[in-house]
Structure formats: structure tokens, C-alpha cells
Amino acid sequence: MKVLNIQRMSTEDGPGLRTTLFVKGCPLKCKWCHNPESIACESSIEWFFVRCMGCNTCFESCPTGALKQGQDGILWSEEKCTRCFKCEEVCPTGAIEVKGIDMSVDELFSELIKDKAFFGEDGGITLSGGEICIQYKEAAQLLEMLGTEEIHRALDTCGLCQWEHLNTLLPHTDLVLYDLKLYDLQEHIEWTGADNKLILENFEKLCHLREQGAKFELWVRTPIIPDATDSTENIKALAEVVRNRVDRWELCAFNNLCVDKYERLGSQWEFLDKPLMRESEMEFLLKIAESTGAKNVLYTGRTRMEE
Secondary structure, eight states: OEEEEEEEEESSSSSSSEEEEEESOOSOOOTTOSOGGGSSSSOEEEEOGGGOOOOOHHHHHOSSOOEEEETTEEEEOTTTOOSOOHHHHHOSSOOEEEEOEEOOHHHHHHHHGGGHHHHTTTOEEEEESSOGGGGHHHHHHHHHHHHHTTOEEEEEEOSOSOHHHHHHHGGGOSEEEEEOOOSSHHHHHHHHSSOSHHHHHHHHHHHHHHHTTOOOEEEEEEEEOTTTTOOHHHHHHHHHHHTTOSSEEEEEEOOOTTHHHHHHTTOOOTTTTOOOOBHHHHHHHHHHHHHTTOOSEEEESOOBOOO
16 A cells, blocks of 8 residues: 555544555545645655755755755655655655655555554554545555454545445444535535535445445544635535434534645645634534534534634
């Protein structure tokens, strides 16, 4: 599998204390994306300014000139890079990191079960992205192996995938974390780069399976992004879809913790100047969702002080 990161002691990717496996590759390009390094399927590099000693060893090691000095630091050309990553090998301070390493299913299983003692009764392992369904065959193998250890398994998906791929994972999944970002098709295209027809169709199929007796839990998560997903109309429309058919619907308050990632990738984040949501704004959207008929709704994330 093309692995981006293994994050331990996570409390935001399902119940309890969890270890989250993040993989590379996503079919969406959300303008607010908090993991921009996960979008491309191919491996990439990040440059960490605070570690760099300016020795230029990375420039000298690059056979194609994919690295160059920019005004604010090292710039990486994805087009010129051959993914030899000699730059990471020679960097004496670890200022250059490769994002996206290949690991076998057996290697991942051995690494992930190291944390079993920390999960307790409620925690477990979450497979996330990017989009985990892009690597569905390997993900299914891994989930099945984790099931033999009686570890709670969660699957985090944006829903933009072939139903057959998602359905392959469900027999080995205890919880599905499903993103519903925007209901309006044109707004979804504008903000994420793709339409939401398949996402909504797959959600309906998940709900139908549960109605037929499927045992997996279903949580919906909606990022509340200022001037993008936070409109009353959007929450009302999504509430009509969610209704009382899920175990939990999280309205996830916007945060700006990803700013450094965009800087390391040499790009600027479109939402750089957007403030955190106020508690009153999140409470308002919560009431809108409930008044439209949605059940089991809550909001999560940090909010800013009321003025």
C-alpha cells in the first residue's frame, strides 16, 4: 500500500483511542483540504524550514534539477522529479521528508497491532486517506487480518468510489465514517473538483444495507467551512438526506492547523485568513439540522471566543 502516515493516539477518527492509517491518493481536491499531501497517488516530498541548515546537498544530489531555491525556501517540481528521493537520503538534518512509502499488508499488520494494548474496549484502528477505497484490495486484506485480533475497525471514506470497491470492505468493517460535504451538485464541483452523484448514491446503498440488517455502524461527517459548506441551505439539504438513518452525524468545525503543510508544499492555502467558527454558529447549524428531522447530531472541534 502507498502509506502516507500512521498516526497514533488519535481521538478524532472514531470511538476511543485509535491508530489511524493514512494512505495516498484522493479523487477529490477540496479547496479546504487539511491533508493536501494526501491528494496525489504518487509519492512527494515536503521541506521543513526549521530543520534546514542551507547546505544545498539536496540540490547537488538531484539528477533532474527538480529542486531549486525559491524566495521563501526550497521549491520542488513534481514534473521533473523521478521519485528517486536521493535528496531525502543525503539531507543531514531530515529537512526533506518523503510523503508516501510502500508497505506490504503484512508489514502494516505487524506495525498496527503493536498498539492493541492501548485501545481498551472502545478504541481501535481506522483506515483513512486520501481515499482508502483506491487501495481497496489491500485494505480488505488488512481489515480481515485485524479482525482476527478482535480489533475494532473503522473505515473513513469520501464516498467517491465504485460501490463494488466499498462493498468489498464492509464485511470486515465495524464502523463507516462517511463524508457528506455539500448537497448542491454545482457547489460540490466548485469546492471539491467533482460532482456528488456517486457519493449520494453510495450513501443510500449503505443505509439500505443497514436496513437489511448489516451490523456496521454509520457515522456521517460534514466539515463546516466558512463561506463554503456552512450555509443554512446546505445543512438543511444534507439533513433531508441523513434524517434518522445514521448512528451519529458530526458537524466538524473548521480549523486552520494545516497552514504549515501548504507552506511546506510551496503553495498558499485559500482559507488562510478565515477565522474559526463561533460556538453560537455551530449551535445554530446544529439546531437547523435537528429542526429538519436529523437525529444524533452533534458538533465537534474547537471554536473561537464570542466577541
